[in-house]
Amino acid sequence: LTGSIPESIASLTALSSLDLSKNRLTGPIPAGIGNLSSLSFLNLEGNSLTGSIPDSITSLTALEQLYFSGNHLGGSIPANLGNMVSLVGLSLYANNLSGPIPKSIGQLSCSYIDLSGNQLDGPIPATLGSIGSLEELYLHNNSLSGPIPTAIGKLGYMSKIDFSGNRLSGSIPDTLGSMSNLVFLSFENNNLSGSVPTSIYDLRRLSHILLGSNGLGGTIPDSITSLPNLEILKLSSNKLSGTIPSTMQSLSNLKSLHMNDNRFVGSIPAGIINLPELTELDLGNNMLNGFIPEILHQLSARTYMVLSGNQLSGPIPTSMAYCSQLQRLWLDNNSLSGPLPDTFSTLSRLTSLRVGHTSLNGTLPNYIGGFTLLSLLNVNGTNLTCPADHTSCGPTQSQRSVFCQECPSFCDTCGKPAEATSNSSSSSGASTTTDTSSSSSSESSSAAASSGGGASVGVIIGIVVAAVVILLMILAGVLLCLRHKRQQRPKGMAGSLAASHCTEFSLAEVLKATNNWSEDNQLGSGAFGDVYKGVSPRDGTTVWAVKRAKLIDVDFQREIQQMADKNHPNLVRLLGFAIGGDMRTRPEQVLIYEFVPNGDLQTWIDPNKTPSPLSLQQRLDILIGAAHGLKYLHSFGVVHRDIKPANILIGDDMQAKVADFGLMRPGEGSTVGVGPTQVMGTPGYVDPMHSQTSKATTASDVYSFGVLMLVVLTGRPPLSDSLRESSHILSLASESLSSGTAASLKNPKMEAPGDAVLRVAELAISCTVERTASRPTMAHVANELQAIREEVAGKDELSAAVKVDVQIQEMKDAVAGVGSLDAELQLIGNRFST
Structure with a gap:
């Protein structure tokens, strides 16, 4: 569905359930929606709704489920939210909401509250401790500050709590030890200090403890062994000291252990290295010895x-x-x-x-x-x-x-090939196995020839034995291959994706759609694979963008599942996948996306490819859309790692869509980063901190987006041909801000007010500051860009009005003294003003 929600919806007073989720609805939420007094279920998530949440919504006292997540809603959360006494589930994540969390929230009877991925600020209200029924509370990726209220410890039914990615300070309350049902605890990426309360280690149901990227000190007590269900423990980037307790070897269910970037000393306990279920172990950047x-x-x-x-x-x-x-x-x-x-x-x-x-x-x-x-x-x-x-x-x-x-x-x-290699050796693209077998064959032939005729019987026997062995090896290989083909497909994969509307296609269907990977169908090639255009053979109308992987990924299933449930207007949508081919020689892993018709942003800002440059408003609209797409990904903890114009596609109505996000790997259970991995990205856009630490975080994406803003503004690449540090586009932006001149910061063919250009440049520079904790969130970036966009639009309207007045005056001057034209001039003036 497209368009806006009509005001006439207010007349449906008997309506009990309204679900308009995952469409392309725009515009504000009508205030009249507060008249639907019988409504118990309201779901508008996954659209492009703007404006604020109408205060009238708080009059829906019968409403039990409210889902507005994944939109562009701004403003504050209604102060009278607590009036919605029947509310059980509240989801407002991934919007542009700002201001404090209203204290009246403590009057609700919710079991589930998700306000993550916004720009909420101020303290976490202590009144949250009054919601005795609360089981899941998500406030991550906001700008909340102050201490964690001790009253939170009263929530005895709480199972999952996530306050990561804020600016919280102070110590972790000891009262959290009373939350006996707690399974998931994440306070990552804040400014917390003090030691980890020992009472937390008494919460026997805990499976996830994520406290990385704070300023926590102290030691890890032996009592950590009281957590038999612990699967994920992330304490990285703190000030923890002492030795690593050898008793941790009893944590037999531990799958991920991140204790890097602390001050641990002593030796590595052998029992930890040998934990049987441990998938990830990071003890880097400590003072461990032995x-x-x-x-x-x-x-x-x-x-x-x-x-x-x-x-x-x-x-x-x-x-x-x-x-x-x-x-x-x-x-x-x-x-x-x-x-x-x-x-x-x-x-x-x-x-x-x-x-x-x-x-x-x-x-x-x-x-x-x-x-x-x-x-x-x-x-x-x-x-x-x-x-x-x-x-x-x-x-x-x-x-x-x-x-x-x-x-x-x-x-x-x-x-x-080496000079001594026989003529049958392979070329530079051949495998080592081929070279070796060819050489061995030549040597065998020479040996047989030099041995004389008396050795012919032995040679024949040897040949027969070799032939039998080779035949048996081929047969065994075929059997292993068949067995592997049966095992390589994850069981229930299609079923697990059905709820996400991600379809499994056969490789034959993909080959038919792309005309057997025809060059005429190829759209481009990137680091992860080649992209082809195709038409679905099932309906003959749906246009595909088919990505054929270059390298086989053992985590293909996980990545598909990760992409399939990410639905946002500013993300390229995954339609399906295909797996097939010979899994030993040429396996095929294929991703099928929606086809985005207007190419990528790189084409639109390249002055050599676009005779009519985009206006500043168009550039800002594209940046705002891309910012919303990234903000949505960050709310799930997904880090893109390769933000650049080529990965921003342009859809209908010049709508920006972030591409290639599914090929990035989030941290297990993390809402902030992906942990140690190889540095990925495009030169000029890569965060220097990512290059130094090999750790990608949401702040790394913010840095890349800052560079992207300047590239979109100027049409220039981030680096000049000399690739010197001083030639980076950030240096140009800094110089322009210092001098207060905007001329060098915009495409010369683009008309734009200088102050707006400088504001964009200033925002871009703030995204690229060295201290990652000082960089804004993508929610903040989206809000700032929207404010600049509205200011530019207002100036354009004023400029247009001035031009109309000038044109009218010029026409009046031209016909001065001709009274019969006065009426016509009035009509012309009316026409201009409308």
């Missing part, structure tokens, strides 16, 4: 381990090969010695390996060339030497590129 403990058994759940930035010494344990599913291994900036273990050859799923700035020595092992998923290799500052054999570079161009970054001495020969 040896890395031996791994005693197979740890198939472990996907990444970060121990970098400590004082660890001794060799890397060969037993680390037990972590066969490891994707990220960071051991850099320690005092480790010895070679890279030969047993690491089993870590074939590694995507990121960092061992730089250690005392490791020996030769960089050849097996690294077989790591087909490796995209980051860091051995800088070690005594490791490069191998002489070019075949160790790896069979693919991407592997050779990664390998050659560390071993530039043979980049020229990397992947090329």
Whole structure:
């Protein structure tokens, strides 16, 4: 549905349920909606509604469920919210709401309240402690300040509480220890201080404790073992000290442990390293010493381990090969010695390996060339030497590129056949296996020929035996492949996505839609894959944008599920997916998006491609839409990591839609960041703090958006060809703000008031300040852009009115003295004014 909600809806006084969610409705919520006295269910989420929440809504005393999330609503929450005495569920997340949370909220009888992803400020009202029925409370990603009220501890039914991403200060109340039903606790990314109350460790039902990015001190008590259900523990970026309790080895359900960037000392307890269910372990940037403990058994759940930035010494344990599913291994900036273990050859799923700035020595092992998923290799500052054999570079161009970054001495020969290789050796794109088999075949032939005729019987027997062995190997491979095909599809995947309207298509349907990946259908190519245009073979009308993945992702199912439930007017919508092909040689993972007809923002701001430049109002509208899309993602803790004009698509009515967000990975249970991973993004847009720490947060997206604003304003790229720091577009903006001149900050063909241009530039600079905690949220950015947009629109209307007056006066002057035209001039004036 499109258009606005009609005022006439107020006449439906007998209506008990109204659901207009997930449409394209615009305009304000009619004040007359307060007349629907029989209404018990009201859902308007997932539209583009603007204006404020009408005060009349508080007269709906029979209303039990109120959902306004995912819109562009501004203003404050009605002060008389507490009048809605029947309200059980209240969801206002991902809007532009500002001001304080009304104290009257304590008069409600809700079990669920979600006000996250707005720009609410002021303190958390202590009256929330009066809602005895409250089970879930989400206030994250706002600008709330002050202490956490001790009255919150009265909420005995509370199971989930999230205050992360605010400006809360003071200590964590000890009264939280009374919330015996608490399962999820997140106070991440605030300014909390003091120690973690020991009473929290008595909450036996807790599965998630997220307290990272604060100023918490003290130690971790042994009583943490009283949390048998604990799955996620994130204490990173605090001031915690002391040793890591060895008793934590009893936390057998722990899946994610992040204690990085603290002041822990002592050795790493062997029991923690060997926790069987632990998927993520990050102890980086502490003061830990001693040896890395031996791994005693197979740890198939472990996907990444970060121990970098400590004082660890001794060799890397060969037993680390037990972590066969490891994707990220960071051991850099320690005092480790010895070679890279030969047993690491089993870590074939590694995507990121960092061992730089250690005392490791020996030769960089050849097996690294077989790591087909490796995209980051860091051995800088070690005594490791490069191998002489070019075949160790790896069979693919991407592997050779990664390998050659560390071993530039043979980049020229990397992947090329050696001079001694036989004529049957493969070219630079061939695999190491092909080279080796060809060479072996040649050597076997030569040996047979030189042995003379007396050895012919032995040769024949050898050939027969070899043929049988090869046949058996082929048969076993076919059986394994068939078995793998049966196992590789996640059970119930389509069913789990059905509620999100994400459809599973067959690979045959995709091939038909794209004309078998025809070049004529190709729209473009990016880091994650090629994009093709297609038409759904099921209805013959729906136009698709089909993304064909370049690299196979083992978390494909998780990423699809993550994208499928993200529905916002300013996000490109995922329609479906497809999985197929030969899962060993050329597996296919395909994402099917809605087709956005007007290309990307890069095309619209490139002066060489657009003869008629966008007006300032159009540019602001696009930026506002993109800001709302990002704000919505951030409310779920999703960090984009590659904000740039090419990832902002332009839909109908020049509506901005953020693309490629689903290919980014949020932290498990986190509302703030994605934790340690490889640096991603486009040069010029990447947050320097992300480059330094390899941690992407919502603040990283804000930085990139700040650069984007300047690029959209000027039409210039973020970096000049010289790629010098001083040539960054931020330097240009800073100079213009210092001088108070806007001329260099806008497209010369674009008419725009200088003060508005400078306000946008000032906002952009605030997004890129070095201290991430000082950067605004995307909700704040969207609000500021909207205010600038309204100011520009007002000036344009005034300018148009002035032009009309001038034109009328000129016409009057031209016909001065001709009274018969006075009436006609009056008509002309009326026509202009309307």
